Amino acid sequence: MDAYAIKKCINPACGLTYEINNDIYRCSCGSLLDIKYNKKPSRDLVETFYQRRNHGGNIYNESGVWRFRDLINFAGIDTENFEECARVLVSLDGSEGRLSKPYNMSKAADYAEMNHDSFLLQPEGYNPSGSFKDNGMSTAVTHAKMLGVKRIICASTGNTSASAAMYAANENMECDVYIPKGEIAPGKLGQAFQFGAQVIQVQGNFDDALAASLKNAKETGGYTVNSVNPFRLEGQKTIVYRVLEHLNWNPPDWIVYPGGALGNTSSCGKCLIELYEWGWIKKIPRMAIVNAEGANTFYELYNGLFEGKRLTWNDGRPDLAMVDRYYEHLDKKGIRPKTHATAIQIGKPANIVKALRALDFTNGIVVQVSDKEMSDGMSIVGLNGFDCEMASGAVPAGVRKLRREGLIKRDDVVVGILTGRQKDPGLAVEYHTNPNNMFAKPPTSH
Numbered sequence: 320m321d322a323y324a325i326k327k328c329i330n331p332a333c334g335l336t337y338e339i340n341n342d343i344y345r346c347s348c349g350s351l352l353d354i355k356y357n358k359k360p361s362r363d364l365v366e367t368f369y370q371r372r373n374h375g376g377n378i379y380n381e382s383g384v385w386r387f388r389d390l391i392n393f394a395g396i397d398t399e400n401f402e403e404c405a406r407v408l409v410s411l412d413g414s415e416g417r418l419s420k421p422y423n424m425s426k427a428a429d430y431a432e433m434n435h436d437s438f439l440l441q442p443e444g445y446n447p448s449g450s451f452k453d454n455g456m457s458t459a460v461t462h463a464k465m466l467g468v469k470r471i472i473c474a475s476t477g478n479t480s481a482s483a484a485m486y487a488a489n490e491n492m493e494c495d496v497y498i499p500k501g502e503i504a505p506g507k508l509g510q511a512f513q514f515g516a517q518v519i520q521v522q523g524n525f526d527d528a529l530a531a532s533l534k535n536a537k538e539t540g541g542y543t544v545n546s547v548n549p550f551r552l553e554g555q556k557t558i559v560y561r562v563l564e565h566l567n568w569n570p571p572d573w574i575v576y577p578g579g580a581l582g583n584t585s586s587c588g589k590c591l592i593e594l595y596e597w598g599w600i601k602k603i604p605r606m607a608i609v610n611a612e613g614a615n616t617f618y619e620l621y622n623g624l625f626e627g628k629r630l631t632w633n634d635g636r637p638d639l640a641m642v643d644r645y646y647e648h649l650d651k652k653g654i655r656p657k658t659h660a661t662a663i664q665i666g667k668p669a670n671i672v673k674a675l676r677a678l679d680f681t682n683g684i685v686v687q688v689s690d691k692e693m694s695d696g697m698s699i700v701g702l703n704g705f706d707c708e709m710a711s712g713a714v715p716a717g718v719r720k721l722r723r724e725g726l727i728k729r730d731d732v733v734v735g736i737l738t739g740r741q742k743d744p745g746l747a748v749e750y751h752t753n754p755n756n757m758f759a760k761p762p763t764s765h
């Protein structure tokens with residue numbers, strides 16, 4: 320195989336490299352790995368990406384992921400030829416990333432106290448399995464296919480398993496999903512079953528399920544598709560490409576994501592670092608990450624609320640001993656992540672170090688919001704005719720908070736990523752049944 324890309328340790332003091340024809344995702348030093356490309360892509364590709372939108376039936380141009388394939392080209396596909404793409408690239412009939420782009424949502428802008436035309440939300444829920452996870456799953460499963468893998472494995476708060484199971488079904492692979500019993504939205508659990516995955520219910524939370532699935536992958540040779548897999552993060556970069564394309568490649572002032580395992584945070588950071596190094600962008604948007612109050616590890620560590628010292632990237636030498644002490648403190652005190660936004664109910668974010676690098680590069684910030692605030696955020700998105708789940712509601716809620724704290728200005732250009740569709744419709748019914756909620760429209764009787 321021609322080496323279009325390698326894997327490289329993210330720890331600058333180590334920097335070991337690995338070939339990509341294996342499923343190693345962690346360096347021997349313990350750090351995670353990045354995908355590094357051997358060629359610097361030409362800025363002229365901007366025109367190619369635009370032209371591919373007129374796809375003429377080629378699903379690899381229709382796909383909002385593979386349309387940008389030249390920037391995630393670990394598979395070495397340099398062609399417009401459909402058959403050659405189809406031999407390697409995994410797509411659900413061109414549907415991943417196809418409908419997601421930034422939209423103006425005037426009511427959400429009012430709620431977030433932003434100008435109508437400078438506040439945009441990008442609904443990644445309109446992916447085939449209903450969340451942004453499809454962006455990264457199409458690339459991770461492509462890599463699995465390159466290796467001839469028969470069985471993929473993941474732990475999930477619900478959307479990863481839905482996406483993995485969907486692609487596995489379509490590619491004729493087996494799929495094992497480890498889920499925290501009773502802690503995932505019913506719509507997500509239903510998808511795993513419906514797409515034919517083997518569901519393994521874990522007594523415990525997501526952090527326990529991830530540990531169990533990584534152990535099983537190691538013991539049985541299954542291929543892990545969680546966001547520790549660097550090929551996942553490559554596909555998720557296309558979320559940012561679609562934002563930038565919509566803005567004619569003029570970066571916004573802010574990009575806002577909810578924070579769970581921090582895969583998106585890491586992916587966005589890597590994406591911006593690359594574009595900057597390639598000279599594609601001159602301005603670096605600031606990233607704002609929104610934690611749930613009930614699962615706020617990143618918020619506490621990044622803002623120095625534990626041991627009075629901020630956890631930072633520190634030129635590639637973050638204080639990992641402090642992270643260990645924080646996790647010990649959670650375990651000792653019996654503090655479990657607790658929020659109704661189950662997609663971000665994560666206490667030990669696996670990508671925390673890559674996320675620190677992302678915030679360092681973008682002068683980023685981390686804010687936290689309550690379940691009530693996330694419900695309001697979710698509901699105001701609904702009133703614009705878009706649905707999203709509670710974890711995604713963290714985005715408008717977080718922007719509103721940052722506006723009130725004066726960190727975001729009313730006319731800043733802000734793009735928020737709505738990570739997933741509503742798969743827990745009971746939450747919407749509950750919200751609107753209670754007249755005390757900010758946007759409730761309770762049912763009437765007849």
Ligand SMILES: *Cc1c(COP(=O)(O)O)cnc(C)c1O
Binds near residue numbers: 578581
């Ligand atoms: C997975 C997920 C998240 C968390 O994303 P990370 O990359 O793990 O931080 C947030 N929202 C939704 C809807 C998700 O499915």
Ligand SMILES: [Zn+2]
Binds near residue numbers: 328329330333335350
């Ligand atoms: Zn290393």
